[in-house]
Amino acid sequence: MSRLLPPAFGVLCIVALLCLLQLAIQAGIVDVYIVPLPTDMLASLPRLVEEEHVIRRFGVTFGETLSAGLLALVVGVALGMALQHWPRMRRAFEPWFALLAAAPLVMAYPLFLVLFGRSSLTIIVIAFASALAPVVLKTIEGFATIRPVLIDVGHSLRMTRAQEFRLILLPAALPEIFVGLRLALIFALINVVGVEFLINLGGLGQLISELSERYDLPGTWASIGLVVIVSILFFLLLDGGERWLRKRH
Amino acid sequence: MATQEALTKGLALPRLIAIVVILAMWQALALSGLLFRDVVPPLEALVVGFVGVLISPDFYANLAITFAELLAALAGGGLAGLVVGLCLGASRFASKAFEPWLGYLGPTPKIILFPLLILMFGVGVESKMAMGAVSCFFPIAISVAAGVRGVDPVLLKVGRSFRARLDQMLIKIYLPAMIAPLLNGARLGFGVALIGVLLAETKLSKQGLGFMVMDAYQRFDMPRMYGLLIVSVGIAAVVNIVLEHLAIQAGHKKPTKH
Structure with missing residues (x-):
């Protein structure tokens, strides 16, 4: 019971805040043309589902996020393993990947628009570019921090290189690679939604852009809330996946 | 981090x-004619564009506006983050009640809040400041809260045995002991605030670096756009790396990963 108390209090505070907001708007303290009534926001949800095809938009955004994240996983793990395999290459290129990870690539979205046109491909490429560096860095870290004693065990059992890789190196590096994948999917989702909003194309991000341009305030607020909830569920799912994977190891 | 070693080992x-x-490889791609020459310009055109940006007076005017927005954003979002972070770090109950929300809201894309900020603060510089402030609030609050919890209990006992007042505890014990997480929060906050301000400028604005990028895009002035992107991405990356170095030196701790 006492363990559940603080989170329950947190939820209660948020609900209380929304009720206060409702009262403040009805009393005219907060301008209804800036913040619509929370009840109106809730009421606009069925309309969003029916008229704005929220379900299909979910599909588009998730599809783009998954494509970018998985592409980053495949390319990033391959690059990371290659860099780990040739130490000279690693020393030459790893700092540049660290720089890439620190660089706000999404700012270059007009450039990607020119390169790939105003299409889903542009969104996927930007998300992929932002998600790649963490996978590369985490893959290198995963293989570089394997305990030497594990490799010694492999040697003493006279494993072939393929066996060593399949039975020792890969399983030992996997948790760290999954951290990379988790980061990649988070970065991909942020960039996909952000770019959809900025270029007014595609799934959930476009919904917000369109509704705000139509000055549909309850709809805009509701759709922003929806996107936040979807992102939170997505992060929770990834957290759960990582914990599940770590428990199995 | 291995990268740090590589950077320092010469x-x-x-x-x-x-x-x-x-x-x-870039030059070969540009000269091969596989992609349009305007889109992937050869290096000499990039240098011309970059220098062209650096010598144009309106670049500095717009840079000043973006920096002013960024400073206001960091001041507002940073102060709010510091206060909230201190409260969350000090109270175990508050941390359990509210910190998960911060953790989950932190990585959601902030730019989608921009339409609301336009309604509240108008289409001018204020809405960009608000965008940056909202962006940097989360990483700063989270780092500060973690920093408060990481302060060595011995230091707190020393402070208490000297009967330090709350403000003395804050200024003489907590803040000096939290330099590393504070710098780390500043680093993360600066990065996301810059992104927030610039993206907001590209969406709706008449001034600032983001506006200049959009302007070059609409005129299809590719060398100028590359020049602007090199400058803005470069600023972000350099500040990030400098603050990371400072944080590591200050704390001799591993950098927090996000």
């Missing part, structure tokens, strides 16, 4: 070779 040569290889 491995300039391999990194230099790497950048030469990357540039050579």
Whole structure:
């Protein structure tokens, strides 16, 4: 019971805040043309589902996020393993990947628009570019921090290189690679939604852009809330996946 | 982090070779004619565009506006983050009640809040400041809260045995002991605030670096756009790396990963 108390209090505070907001708007303290009534926001949800095809938009955004994240996983793990395999290459290129990870690539979205046109491909490429560096860095870290004693065990059992890789190196590096994948999917989702909003194309991000341009305030607020909830569920799912994977190891 | 070692051990040569290889590949791609020459311009055109940006007076005017927005954003979002972070770090109950929300809201894309900020603060610089402030609030609050919890209990006992007042505890014990997480929060906050301000400028604005990028895009002035992107991405990356170095030196701790 006492363990559940603080989170329950947190939820209660948020609900209380929304009720206060409702009262403040009805009393005219907060301008209804800036913040619509929370009840109106809730009421606009069925309309969003029916008229704005929220379900299909979910599909588009998730599809783009998954494509970018998985592409980053495949390319990033391959690059990371290659860099780990040739130490000279690693020393030459790893700092540049660290720089890439620190660089706000999404700012270059007009450039990607020119390169790939105003299409889903542009969104996927930007998300992929932002998600790649963490996978590369985490893959290198995963293989570089394997305990030497594990490799010694492999040697003493006279494993072939393929066996060593399949039975020792890969399983030992996997948790760290999954951290990379988790980061990649988070970065991909942020960039996909952000770019959809900025270029007014595609799934959930476009919904917000369109509704705000139509000055549909309850709809805009509701759709922003929806996107936040979807992102939170997505992060929770990834957290759960990582914990599940770590428990199995 | 291995990267840090590589940066300090004087491995300039391999990194230099790497950048030469990357540039050579770019030049080959530009000259091959596989992509439109305007879209992937050869290096000399990029240098011309970059220098063109640096010598144009309106670049500095717009840079000043973006920096002013960024400073206001960091001041507002940073102060709010500091206060909230201190409260969350000090109270175990508050931390359990509210910190998960911060953790989950933190990585959601902030730019989608921009329409609301336009309604509240107008289409001018204020809405960009608000965008940056909202962006940097989360990483700063989270780092500060973690920093408060990481303060060595011995230091707190020393403070209490000297009967330090709350403000003395804050200024003489907590803040000096939290330099590393504070710098780390500043680093993360600066990065996301810059992104927030610039993206907001590209969406709706008449001034600032983001506006200049959009303007170059609409005129299809590719060398100028590349020049602007190199400058803005470069600023972000350099500040990030400098603050990371400072944080590591201040704390001799591993950098927090996000």
